[in-house]
Amino acid sequence: MTTPTAQTASSLRAAGREPPLPFAVTLDDGRELVMLRVLRILPSKRIVGEAETAGSRMLAKLFIAPGSTRHWQRERQGIEALAAAGIPTPALRHAGELHGGGHVLLTDFLADAASLSDHWQAVAGLPASHADALAVLAPAFAMLGRMHAHGLVQDDLHLGNFLVSGGELMVIDGDAVRSLSPGQALQADQAAANFAILAAQLPAGWDEHIAPLIDAWRQDGEGLPTLDTAALRERITHTRDARLKDFLAKTLRDCTLxxxxxxxxxxxxxxxxxxxxxxxxxxxxxxxxxxxxxxxxxxxxxxxxxxxxxxxxxxxxxxxxxxxxxxxxxxxxxxxxxxxxxxxxxxxxxxxxxxxxxxxxxxxxxxxxxxxxxxxWCPGEDLATHLAPYVDSGPPPAEAEALRTLFATLYRERISHGDMKATNLLWHDGHVVLIDLDAMQQHRSASSHARAWRRDRARLLRNWPTDSALWRWLDANLPPA
Missing domain, CATH: 3.30.200.20 (Phosphorylase Kinase; domain 1)
Structure with a gap:
């Protein structure tokens, strides 16, 4: 291995997104910690990665900002709160200061760990409430219920903050864990607000299939309150809208993604x-x-x-x-x-x-x-070509379901395409894929969207003869004008 270069919090801040690897820092007990691989970095603030000290592999979180004490303490307290409540989380092995400033947290490095987000990608395209998708999601909501039963919330809930290691699900990111009611279950409003953060990570189609996720949330949590389903859906929609706005702002600036x-x-x-x-x-x-x-x-x-x-x-x-x-x-x-x-x-x-x-x-x-x-590049065939054999019979079952799903989703989200030619719709891997997004718009008002949808709908129907079975099927199955 290349000889690690000695670093301090100050030099790591100056290195920005590209600290020299491997590098070494000195812990407050005199041990040397060698960072081998960076997994995540917040420039000038935090470095997370695979590290080694005294022959043991660790997950190291280095807090290198001048005012790092608060975040370091919050992370440590969150991990300790999870452990005290019996919520599986990688074991904390060391929490202390770095020589020359900054702080460090070391937890077990789980070489076999995979995030629940990775597991979700394999089933994300399945219909909402599909058994295989529920099998991935239910354990996370059950874990959340256990946290809520112990008065804990996680303010940065997403599937990437759940790890699967050795067949066991774990919660990570103690910095976002807070104890709202130590020793007792959350109140309904607190639980619903936190539940909504996790549910908002899912496609909106899940909002109408929230019941099995609530059931999973309740299964291991004693004393959990009853959640108002209608109010919960409203919270989820509001949370998802806020997430979308924040995410789209990130697409136009330098950030982690x-x-x-x-x-x-x-x-x-x-x-x-x-x-x-x-x-x-x-x-x-x-x-x-x-x-x-x-x-x-x-x-x-x-x-x-x-x-x-x-x-x-x-x-x-x-x-x-x-x-x-x-x-x-x-x-x-x-x-x-x-x-x-x-x-x-x-x-x-x-x-x-x-x-x-x-x-x-x-x-x-x-x-x-x-x-x-x-x-x-999408290798799919455009719908004008793909559906040509079905003009007189209507689309096959898979294409029919994909078309209904796509246009119901666009309609629900108030999205208009602006140029709904059949050549701008591709059939690939069981999905209808949208291309040529130059005129696409998500409308704020229902009236603006209604006008745009009428134009999109009419343009889509013009791709096929009005006396064809395919035209009649589309007219009957698209959201109304």
Whole structure:
């Protein structure tokens, strides 16, 4: 192993997102802790990773901000509160100061651990209340019920804060654990508010199937209050809306999930996990288009498919036709930025769309010029082609269910597409996938959405003859105009 470089809280703050690995810090008892792998980093505040001390592997949390004492204490107290209540959590092995400033917490490193979020990904596409999906979710809600029965809440509830190790479910992130009523169950309002945080992580379709999750929550929690189902659904909707707003704001700035770089003449934003692999494309998107296979070359946009890093991508450039067009676009968010945000909106809501990976805007200070968006390639067949054999019979069962689900979800979320051509709908892996999100909008008012939905519905129906069985099926199964 490479010799670790000695670091302090101050030098780790200066290193930002890229501390030199491996590095070593000195604990208050004189031991050396060597950080081998970083799992999460909040620049200048906290580093979480796999570490080693005295021959033992640990999960290390380094609190390196000048005012780190409060967060370190809160994390320690949360872990201790979970352990006292008998809630499974990785055992705390050391809590102390770092030599030269900062604090550290060491817990057992669980080499076989997988987050419940990873387990959920395998079943996330199943219908709400499906038995396989419930099998993943129910243990988490049962664990939450046990916490609530002991007066504990977790303010950062998401499936990634539950780990499965050795067949046992555990709660992590003690920093977000609080004791509201030590030794006694939460009151109904407190429990409902915390329950809603976890339920809001799920697609909205689960809101109508909340009963089995409430049953799981109650199964191991003695003394838990009765929850008002209607009021709970309202809380979940409000919490999910707040989460969506917060998440979409993150898509446009530098943060844990996204890497943003801004200069006078350019803005580049990429999914952080993809940024290094896409670096060559981001540096010269026009060259990438030139080396790709042209799919469309119009006045307002140019689209190409390219092979990069052994996987296919789609890059779309938004062109400027003339000076007047350039001036009209200069002060508004680019169409690439709009499609970028809307793609992430759909993904957040569990609506199938090719993953948005990066966007670029040419800038002249605050003025926007050309722009690009890079998405994953979807190999699906467009609905005009895929449904052609079924024009006189109506869609097969799988396609019928997928169409009903998609449009019911869009309607419930008040989302309009703006260009509902059959070629903008792809059939892939049992889902109808939406592409070309330039005109997509989530409406604030029911009346605005109703007008937009009438246009979307009419445009979708125009893809097929009015006297066909497929047209009649769609007209009967789409949400009403």
């Amino acid at each position: 996204f890497k943003a770089e801004k200069t006078f003449d350019r803005l580049t934003i990429a999914v952080r996990a993809e940024a290094d692999e896409l670096a060559e494309v981001l540096a010269d998107p026009d060259a990438a288009i030139a080396h790709g296979s042209l799919l469309k070359d119009g006045g307002t946009c140019t689209v190409a498919k390219l092979e990069h890093g052994n996987r296919p991508l789609v890059i779309k450039r938004y062109n400027l036709k003339n000076t007047r067009h350039a001036l009209s676009r200069a002060w508004r968010p680019s169409r690439a930025a709009h499609s970028w945000v809307e793609g992430h909106r759909l993904a957040f809501l569990g609506i199938a769309t090719p993953a948005p990976l990066a966007m670029i805007e040419e800038r002249a200070g605050p003025l926007r010029r050309r722009a690009w968006i890079i998405n994953a």
